[in-house]
Amino acid sequence: MNELSLLTGMLRELVSAPGLVVLVPFAAAAGLGFVTDARLGAWINGAAATLAFLLACALPWEPIAGLLLLADPLAAFMAILTSFLGMTTAWFSQGYMQVEVQAGRFDAPRLRLYHALFQAGLGCMLLALLSNNVAVTWGALEAATLVSVLAVALPRTEDAARAASRQFVLCGVGLAMACFGTTVLYLAAVPALGAGVPAMSWSRLPAAAAAFNPAMLNLAFVFLLLGYGTKAGLVPLHGWLPDSQAAGPLPVSAVLSGSILNVALVVILRLRGLLDANPGAIAPGLPIMALGLASLLLAAFSLGAQRDVKRFFAGSTIAQSGVAAFAFGLGGAGATFAGLLHLALHTLTRAAILQCVGAAVQLNGGQRCAGIGGLLLRHRALGLTLAAGMVAVAGLPPFGLFTTLFLILSGTVDRAPWLAVPLALGLAVAGWAMAERLLALCLGPPTPDRGPGTGLPALVPAWVQLALVLVLGLAMPGPVAAWLAAIAGAAP
Amino acid sequence: MAGVSAAVLTGFAVVVAALLGLGAASAVAPRRIAALGSLGACGVGFVLALAYLLAGAAPATLAVPLGLPGSWMTLALDGLSGFFLLVLSAVGAAAAAAALEADADATAPFLPVLLGAMALTLLAGDAFALVLGLELTSLAAGALVLMRHNDSAALLHIGVALPGAACLIAALALLAGGAGGDFRFAAIRAHPPEGWPAVFVLVLALLGAGAKAGLVPLHGWLARLLVAAPMHVSALMSGAMTKVALYVLVRLLFDLSGPAQPGWWGAPLLVLGAAGAVLGALRANMADDIKAVLAGATVGSVGLIVIGLGLALAARGADLSTLAALALGGAMLTALAHGLFGSLLFLGAGAVHQGAGSRSLVRLGGLIHRMPVTTAAVLVGAASLAALPPSAGFAGQWMLFQAVLGGPRIDGFGLQTLVCVVAGLLALSAALSAAAAVRLLGVAFLGRPRSPRASAAEEAGQTMRTILIALAVASGLVGLFPGGVLSLAEPALRRLVSAGMADRAGLLAVAPQADLPGYSALGIALILALSAGLVVWLVRARAVPGHRFGPVWDGGFGPPPAWLPFGDPLTQYGGASFAQPLQRVLGAALLRARETVDMPSPGETRPARIAVAMEDPAERALFGPLAALRPRLVVLADRCWLPGIRRTLAVVFAVLVFLLTVVAIVEQF
């Protein structure tokens, strides 16, 4: 009887909006495995991602905290972001993969596998975000990692294999640490919530966090921070990201690694809230800020030495991920707000840039920086879009990252003034490196085209994303701002 | 009254929106509309600013639905921003009109963006709008140069702008922190900083705004950017962009930090300003490119203005508000004067470049014959640069001198000594500027052409001539009626140092103190005119009229060959030889100038040649090491970036064990 009601409850959860958001990609992945027609596959891919996004948009109006799924505002926000990114990238990948197939880098069976993996990865990420169970989140991330490793290995080049193995080893250790941390977190929660599912439920943990065993909570924090920090690409745990982004097929590195970063950072944010609420636990801010700063500084300086476009932007991703982590570590509603917004806007900008980079690499036939130049002169629209994206990522106005960096920097001055010095240094160095590379890529001597291009339609997603970055940064609608502020206030 | 202010502010908001929109539109529409639209917008802005200042400049604020999430951006207008908007719109109108003359290229859309961004900075009523406008300014300025494929100048600019912005954000955050995190200026003003935060605000504001204004030692980028940019852009940057950055400095130090800051705040400004004034003027004497000469002069003028600001701060701290008003008024007058004559000179340099095909003093000369209007206009500008009465430059510097002379009234041995030294340096800078102005005019415009291209130079086009004449007339009017300009600055002075110049500055004369005689530009001009009339009358009455032309004795040089109709150009004094005395005495010490003289042995017919290489101390001591440090750090970071798998795992494990140990230790205590 009891079991039965549990089962029906779970089923009801599965057919609600959050459940469908998770189920649609998985169903699409299963279906796509059987679709042989490449064009149809691409359409289904795009349609499924769009459907997931539309369903995710309903999440803010259907908050649930059930046995399986959790759709609190934070999860809803991140799910909307992730599914939006999935949608734009799916549509971008339609034209992109066509060119890849034309260029002979992909064949039909592999394209089928690619589409299936895309949806599976998306589904795993959404599950990790929307699950109401610490262990399920971990499992979903593990699955997403495995999918990502497979997808990176898809091009079947030596580089791809090496990148995949590297990603597997480093992420495997990270996942192991996260798993142990998850176990210990449960252990910490047992005295407060008793043995059983509640001690693993994201929705129940925060309220009871004050009564957790502080020593266990500390232990769990260390392992979870390093475990999920690996997935968030924080220095010194970032080693897998540049390789996998450089070697993997571009839409995969745009969606999968980009969103895995976000999921991991959100977990770290939630964890921070737990430690804050417990009086006996250590202060979680400092280690998180230290990792964030290390990421920013190391990445900012090493940007100057990158010779591969995709690796360059992987470095920039790590730097900005570090900034977001730093903001989360800083704490307080204002910094958390800025961190969340930074995360979202950077994800959008990064996707736009990577889409442009993908198109440029296809045109150029190689991804060495020295081989790409004068985009603005030869391909005006592409060059302009890429330049806009890079300006945005450098933290210059009028794009939204300027706003978030303003908030983060001023928040740092307010709360931890001395840390503002390395933060500003890192941001300036990173911005400068970005400007330097912008000159080389968009201006500079033009390079001849050696491959087919994707055409203007493939740039539409990038335009949409950049427009969003512009609007959300400078003229965020009041209700959205209030919603986001509420999220930040609820998850300190 | 308040209604006027609100209407003007709304008008300005519309103008800014129009300019930014124009930038976006002209990316696709015909590019000429960018210049035309900018001209119109600047015209409207000028009228609005003038009307606002004449109507008494009552403060007004306006909230617009943009800006930080969850809050509306505040635009504000008061006497200070109104005055600088006047400068901006005047200079902007000239630059936009000159842009009509320049060939429209891909950079065209950024001109209205630059103008709009600067206006936004001036209109900012909260910290976010201020930084947004300033960063947008930097971006647009960088883009305007970038598109000309001058990468290093633009990169250097961005490299200074980014840390500068970070400093400003930090300063504003410190200020806002005192006001409970409210970024609006009104709130900050109500809670001025005290103690250490105030000191940090001073340092950060100097670093941030100083970097954007080209204040020594952060001036290297400005000199390069001004040389690299197209002429109308250089004019705009020199005339307006540096002033906008100085406005930010004034806003932060005078307005937002509150009136209760100590007098020693002025000391760093005095030191940096004096250093900038001398170094800039000296650079202007050493450079060969006429734009580099003007860039040096720009750095010098920024230094002058900052001296005025420093004195005003020091005097305000000592409760000498009349002296503070004198100093601040002098700074603002100098800002307006340099805005006008600086852009005039840069546009003149552009006309020379177009007409004579070169900007190098080595290839110019004798342009007065072929480009009479340009020369006359540049003459007016150069007189201002040299601070000769009754030019605009003299009026500004006169006030600054008077403020310096009043400086010893501020107590404190250190400050009094500093003021005495600054007085000497101010005079040195003025004399050096005069030498630079004579050198620029004399070598480029007078004498004989040094290249065939210069001998066939063409006068600037009709539009350009009109702009030059208009700027010269405006500059002349400012010089003749400094009191009028000060009456426009009156609201700002009253607001910032709680004393004005109204009792001391009429249309006819400006005086340092209410009951004392002062400087009357009109009177000096009148006496000068009367004297000239007297001389002309005496000469007419006494001397033989008429004149004839003949060969001139040229120190022993033989008659020129037929293919050099103007004589061998190399027997003339050139830029390097003119500056040699200064270069040997000051240049060698301050700029590490080294000359290489190629002296022919007796009997050889080739000319002797002199070349001068110099090195700015700021580049040597500051930017050089930084530039050398970065690659090393980059190599280091790259080595740590992606170690092998095993080493990565080792680092991860080390971090894990470290954190665990820390946790274990913390738990034991």
Next chain:
Amino acid sequence: MTTLLSLALLAVHLALLLTLAPVLAGIVRWTKSRLMGRVGAPVFQPWRDLQRLARKQPVLAENASWLFRGAPTIAFAATLAAAALVPGFALGMATAPLADLLAIAGLLALARCTLALAGLDTGTAVGGLGASREMSFAAFAEPAMLLVIFTLALLAGSTNLDAIAGALREGTAGPLFPLGLALLAMLAVAIAGNGRAPIDNRAALAETGMVHAALALAYSGRHLALIEATAALKLLLWLTLIAAIFLPFGTATPESGLLVWLLALPVWGLKLGGLAMALALFEAGVAGMRVFRVPELLGLAVLLGVLAAVLLAVWQGLA
């Protein structure tokens, strides 16, 4: 009534300046010659030279522009305007409210820059040399001059020459030591500004030692006459200035009694004569100086000026 008086004073002052200037130059030249054991030209020789030059039609360099032709007039007018501001035998001239020391320095700078430009306009090596040296020396003389002005302004509370002269005349001025330092600095500036020995030699014929002569080398006829007149007027102006500041006794003011008025003119003449003699004595006694050592001399003047200003500022602060 006062206005009329002040206007009349100005007219007399100007007339005296214009007529006396060449005579003063003649006196210095004659005295110097006598001191060197020569007979010397008559005192009125400069006047005759001017008249002779004015009768000749000028010959211009082939590429000279309108600036070259206008420069002597502008320079003379600027110097005259400056001279009109400096009180001679009486205070309270019509130009007294305008007589700002900074404005006077500015007008002199205007004359200097104009002549330097004219020197460059001929396109000759000599003209360029003169212009370069003139502007360079000025760069070192100006700070010294300004520091002197600074010291005086500290004493009198104003930069108005009339007010300064009045204050010094009343004897309300403070300590003498800084004033002495300022006098030394001002003398150095005056020597440099007027092209006197040991910095310059107006009668030099070799280019290596020329400054002012180099600037005038391409001029002839009435232009040269104007330039010579400018030089003479400038010398008179400087001597008057020194007399007005450092020998303030004996000047008349509108409030003075008849006796003072009667005595003022001869006293002024005596002062000028004495200064001219001293100048001649000094010039006869020193040797010429290498061009590149001039900045050292002027640098010394700057240091003296700083010292004077700082001492005065501090003493006044203590008082």
Next chain:
Amino acid sequence: MGGHHGAFSLDVAHLLGGAVLVLSFGLLYQRRLGGLINAYAAQSCVLAAAAAWQGWVQSAPALVVTGLIVLGGAGVAIPVALHRIAGRLQFDRAVVTQPGIFPVMAAGVALVLLAVLLAAPAAAQALPREDLALALAVVLLGQLMMIVRPAAPAQLVGFLSLLSGLILGIVGVPGMRLAVELAVAVLVLAGAAVAGVYLLRIRARFEEVDAGRLERLGGAAQ
């Protein structure tokens, strides 16, 4: 939590956990690849026994199932697969080089002490202190092994023993839901690691995974 809470049952649980830890030391000590794989198999079997015992103690049939799965996967399938891969690559007889044993052992002991220190406060709220300390120690030793062993196969075994530590932790925690699922997920990770090595060997050369070799190659290329 329920079940038979005798001192004896706890002792047995600790004994089994301790055996897993000792076998971890054995892995650190073992030089030859074949012996390494055998030691891992032994460790997995003891782990399975520990899981089953915990299942009996906590009367949680799920943990018994977990023990069976661990026995089948980590105790049998993975060692067999590893032996086949090693045999095909003639790694079987090779002596796996490694720096001096004593410092490594000393570091291992220090890590165990650290683990005990960290787990000590758990006792205050009746949480299983010993189980946690043992699992943490095994996890840390697994990571240590991945670092000190330069050869890829040994690193792989180190990773597998690290995963064993995770399972030890999961089964040691009382009343943990989803224990089976988590253990399976961890085993999937282990399987994926072995499969990855296997696939990569076919696709490219085995040296690809040898990080040390990669580094040397990279150094030579520069």
